[in-house]
Amino acid sequence: MANLKIELVKSLNGRLDKHIATANSLGLHKIGNTTVQPDNPQTKGKIAQIGYLLKVTEE
Numbered sequence: 001m002a003n004l005k006i007e008l009v010k011s012l013n014g015r016l017d018k019h020i021a022t023a024n025s026l027g028l029h030k031i032g033n034t035t036v037q038p039d040n041p042q043t044k045g046k047i048a049q050i051g052y053l054l055k056v057t058e059e
Helices: 017-025 041-053
Strands: 003-008 034-038 053-059
Touching: 017 041, 034 041, 041 053
Parallel strands: none
Antiparallel strands: 003 034, 003 053
8 A cells, every 4th residue: 555745834823723633643743744644545534634734745
């Protein structure tokens, strides 16, 4: 199964609490943070919710 490299490219300041919690659950706290997550429906759902804050590439 493939992995997704996810980078936070926009600030979490002023965002909805739910969106901040989603970013934190992915391990993203500050601009420039990156994480590698499995490519599964749970991760894709999180990306769909806060995709406007992220840059996603496949590994």
